[in-house]
Each structure stands twice: as structure tokens, then as C-alpha cells.
């Protein structure tokens with residue numbers, strides 16, 4: 001206290017996490033995501049769902065399965081069970097019948113029933129809005145929770161699936177040995193203004209262009225910026241504004 005007044009302490013400065021090492025400058029990263037934003041202005045996930053509950057179920061079922069395969073099974077399932085109560089009323093055996101074309105369906109059916117029960121018992125039949133609560137649900141891991149937070153609740157997250165993991169490492173964009181490491185680096189590297197859609201842009205880029213077996217570099221909108229040793233075309237570098245239609249069809 002000085003002269004009868006209380007001296008206020010300056011609020012501690014929030015530390016900005018250090019930018020992880022990357023082969024790409026901030027300007028190049030901005031350019032990469034700017035092009036993705038032109039190519040797919042409103043990217044959407046491809047898992048069909050009608051509300052947050054069916055989204056949680058669809059994402060939980062999609063582990064080691066394709067979105068198309070999950071959609072085929074859930075279309076009929078969600079017609080009869082689009083709430084935790086209806087799913088419980090259906091019962092594990094019938095859920096199993098609906099999803100038996102999906103890999104690991106026995107275990108997944110068990111989880112769908114268990115997560116429905118937990119939603120009813122602990123969360124008032126509502127899908128919770130925090131990662132900590134979401135990962136309490138049986139069959140829901142960090143990746144599923146991130147997808148739900150992004151698609152159902154509009155939060156900017158980075159759910160690292162097989163495509164994102166491959167691209168982050170292949171392009172040396174955010175190399176990491178585990179999905180968590182890649183997620184952490186991408187979140188810190190991707191310019192804020194592009195973070196919300198980045199998850200879908202990277203998945204769709206991996207699914208339709210930078211494919212696992214053979215990347216289609218000749219159709220790639222970032223070929224001139226890409227520093228992947230697996231790049232199969234040699235595109236000259238200058239950063240020029242090119243209309244997206246020059247790069248072929250997009251899904």
C-alpha cells in the first residue's frame with residue numbers, strides 16, 4: 001500500500017505457445033489455407049446425422065470404417081432411433097443387426113447402448129459440450145470428441161484422422177509420431193482465421209487428392225507450395241492467384 005492506495009499488480013501476461021518448427025513460413029501456411037478456402041468455401045463432413053446424438057453415434061461407429069459404409073448402416077438405424085431413449089428401447093441386439101456391415105460391429109453396438117445409457121443417466125439425455133465430458137462416453141475418444149465439438153457445437157478443433165495424420169507428415173507440415181502430437185502442432189501452426197474449417201479441408205484434400213497410395217499432385221491446388229519428398233510433379237513456385245477451376249473437379 002502506498003499513500004493509502006492499494007497498488008494493483010499487473011496481470012501476468014499470457015504466454016503465447018511457441019510456434020512449432022515447420023518447413024513452411026507463416027505466409028506460406030496462410031496461402032495454403034487460403035487456397036483450400038477458395039476450393040471448398042463451405043466444407044462439410046460426410047457422416048450423415050440428424051442431431052448431436054446421432055453425430056456422436058456415427059462418429060463412434062466410423063472408427064476403422066469408411067463414412068460411406070457408416071452412412072449406409074445408420075440411415076435405417078437413425079430412422080428408428082435418433083435419441084438415447086429410442087436407442088435404449090431398441091436394445092443391443094437390434095442395434096447390432098443394423099450395423100453388422102461395419103467393422104467391429106459387436107463392440108460398437110455395445111458402446112452405442114452404453115453411451116446412450118450414460119447420456120440418459122448423467123447428462124439429461126443431452127450430448128455434453130466439453131471434451132472432458134465427451135470422452136467419458138463409452139467408445140468416444142479424443143478424435144470423436146473433437147469432431148463432435150466442431151460439427152455439432154461450432155468449436156475450432158483438429159480431429160486427427162488417418163488423412164490428416166498422413167498429410168501433416170507427408171508434407172512435413174506438422175510432423176509427429178502420434179495423432180496428439182500432430183493435433184497440437186497443427187492447432188498452433190494454422191492461422192486463426194482458417195482454423196475452424198481446416199479439419200475438413202485437410203480430410204477432403206487427403207481423401208480426394210493427396211491420397212494414401214498415390215497422391216494426385218497434378219490436380220493439387222498447393223502443388224507449387226508443397227515440399228513433400230513424395231510429390232510427383234514439379235510445379236514452378238511463384239505465388240500467383242489462380243482460379244480454383246484451373247485445378248480440376250472437386251468433390
Ligand code: SF4
Pocket residue numbers: 170171209210211215216217220221222223224226227228230231232
Ligand atoms: S503436391 Fe502431391 S504430395 Fe503435395 S499436397 Fe499436393 S497431392 Fe499431396
